[in-house]
Amino acid sequence: xxxxxxxxxxxxxxxxxxxxxxxxxxxxxxxxxxxxxxxxxxxxxxxxxxxxxxxxxxxxxxxxxxxxxxxxxxxxxxxxxxxxxxxxxxxxxxxxxxxxxxxxxxxxxxxxxxxxxxxxxxxxxxxxxxxxxxxxxxxxxxxxxxxxxxxxxxxxxxxxxxxxxxxxxxxxxxxxxxxxxxxxxxxxxxxxxxxxxxxxxxxxxxxxxxxxxxxxxxxxxxxxxxxxxxxxxxxxxxxxxxxxxxxx
Amino acid sequence: xxxxxxxxxxxxxxxxxxxxxxxxxxxxxxxxxxxxxxxxxxxxxxxxxxxxxxxxxxxxxxxxxxxxxxxxxxxxxxxxxxxxxxxxxxxxxxxxxxxxxxxxxxxxxxxxxxxxxxxxxxxxxxxxxxxxxxxxxxxxxxxxxxxxxxxxxxxxxxxxxxxxxxxxxxxxxxxxxxxxxxxxxxxxxxxxxxxxxxxxxxxxxxxxxxxxxxxxxxxxxxxxxxxxxxxxxxxxxxxxxxxxxxxx
Numbered sequence: 001x002x003x004x005x006x007x008x009x010x011x012x013x014x015x016x017x018x019x020x021x022x023x024x025x026x027x028x029x030x031x032x033x034x035x036x037x038x039x040x041x042x043x044x045x046x047x048x049x050x051x052x053x054x055x056x057x058x059x060x061x062x063x064x065x066x067x068x069x070x071x072x073x074x075x076x077x078x079x080x081x082x083x084x085x086x087x088x089x090x091x092x093x094x095x096x097x098x099x100x101x102x103x104x105x106x107x108x109x110x111x112x113x114x115x116x117x118x119x120x121x122x123x124x125x126x127x128x129x130x131x132x133x134x135x136x137x138x139x140x141x142x143x144x145x146x147x148x149x150x151x152x153x154x155x156x157x158x159x160x161x162x163x164x165x166x167x168x169x170x171x172x173x174x175x176x177x178x179x180x181x182x183x184x185x186x187x188x189x190x191x192x193x194x195x196x197x198x199x200x201x202x203x204x205x206x207x208x209x210x211x212x213x214x215x216x217x218x219x220x221x222x223x224x225x226x227x228x229x230x231x232x233x234x235x236x237x238x239x240x241x242x243x244x245x246x247x248x
Numbered sequence: 249x250x251x252x253x254x255x256x257x258x259x260x261x262x263x264x265x266x267x268x269x270x271x272x273x274x275x276x277x278x279x280x281x282x283x284x285x286x287x288x289x290x291x292x293x294x295x296x297x298x299x300x301x302x303x304x305x306x307x308x309x310x311x312x313x314x315x316x317x318x319x320x321x322x323x324x325x326x327x328x329x330x331x332x333x334x335x336x337x338x339x340x341x342x343x344x345x346x347x348x349x350x351x352x353x354x355x356x357x358x359x360x361x362x363x364x365x366x367x368x369x370x371x372x373x374x375x376x377x378x379x380x381x382x383x384x385x386x387x388x389x390x391x392x393x394x395x396x397x398x399x400x401x402x403x404x405x406x407x408x409x410x411x412x413x414x415x416x417x418x419x420x421x422x423x424x425x426x427x428x429x430x431x432x433x434x435x436x437x438x439x440x441x442x443x444x445x446x447x448x449x450x451x452x453x454x455x456x457x458x459x460x461x462x463x464x465x466x467x468x469x470x471x472x473x474x475x476x477x478x479x480x481x482x483x484x485x486x487x488x489x490x491x492x493x494x495x496x
Binding site: 009013016017108112113115116118119120121142143144145146149185218219220221222223224226227228230231234235238241242245 | 257261264265356360361363364366367368369390391392393394397433466467468469470471472474475476478479482483486489490493
């Protein structure tokens with residue numbers, strides 16, 4: 001199966017990461033020759049991939065969001081296995097740090113959150129195959145291409161995946177601002193850890209919440225009592241990373 | 249000037265905050281009767297505002313994003329003055345905490361970030377009138393209605409506003425991961441503070457950066473070297489709030 005990635009960062013990072021087979025770069029006629037476009041052309045030529053100039057309206061048809069004049073036809077997203085993620089942590093001699101998405105569906109939010117996961121060096125991400133977002137071109141775009149480097153496992157059942165992580169001594173932490181949640185900056189996030197972020201509006205499914213070892217929440221003092229899911233998840237990921245660095 | 253807000257949280261919080269004059273609630277026929285919809289109808293009746301049932305396609309015409317079957321015709325967003333924001337901090341006997349948006353244009357990002365600002369009790373937000381996002385219905389929606397409570401000042405020139413804040417002894421901190429930036433969690437964010445967040449991709453304008461008292465950045469260890477602007481700004485706002493609470 002082929003996909004068409006779009007947007008400058010998405011295309012550049014996909015070529016740079018080199019995990020997919022690229023087939024064709026498309027540049028809109030008259031696209032501004034920025035550094036990034038120059039790098040894209042260079043990497044495409046190095047990989048023996050053709051660079052086609054095309055009318056802008058051909059790119060306009062690809063998707064709703066800004067393609068910025070650049071697209072890449074490529075092989076499908078290379079999903080990993082859960083074991084690959086744990087093996088990566090082990091090979092770096094680090095305590096595993098994973099992000100689990102429980103039915104998060106908005107590509108913009110998923111992409112923003114995965115971008116943060118890549119930035120803090122998370123070893124991987126787990127998403128459920130059904131009723132949750134996959135790593136679509138929209139997610140790649142929203143992540144500014146970061147998911148091209150991240151190991152992402154797509155599983156049939158997130159609850160089973162949690163069970164497997166616990167069998168590997170990973171602590172599973174649900175993000176939810178409920179009464180028995182610990183404050184995120186007071187919880188110990190230094191060990192092997194999987195952070196579970198729920199969907200906008202619904203939060204975690206009960207079955208998922210019950211399997212968590214503990215819950216963390218963000219304090220809030222305003223009138224509106226929830227944060228954007230990507231923002232909340234990112235804040236906890238950064239706190240986990242900060243604690244780990246202080247711990248070293 | 250009238251506006252049409254859409255989305256359950258946006259409409260509910262606008263009615264609850266009570267800072268705008270509401271004219272008419274529109275509910276799509278067959279809309280699911282959630283708690284929120286019930287509260288909207290209750291608040292509308294209390295305010296003497298008519299609740300009109302309408303065909304869903306009439307709401308579909310309002311905008312591209314999900315209206316969730318609910319819209320509200322209302323007066324324009326009630327902008328505040330910079331002095332109102334400083335007066336609010338003073339009336340609470342708190343060190344001012346402000347968020348300044350430098351040419352941030354994406355409504356989704358702006359809304360997510362303003363939602364965080366409201367959650368941490370920021371006293372207000374400053375945006376430039378031109379070349380930056382205003383508080384449009386899309387921003388209200390993306391903020392889950394939080395901006396209905398926030399004081400937001402729209403200024404002609406952000407650089408001048410920075411000057412006025414400095415004259416009031418507010419420290420102006422730019423968010424930018426450059427070499428001479430302090431790590432956000434090592435910087436002292438407890439005093440009177442205005443955090444400036446730049447646009448996606450471009451960051452801060454040079455003129456703005458030069459007026460900042462200091463810069464803070466987020467450490468990153470991945471291959472992709474930037475975060476979503478709403479995520480990065482939110483992480484620093486939470487750190488500022490955490491430090492303030494620890495300081496009390």
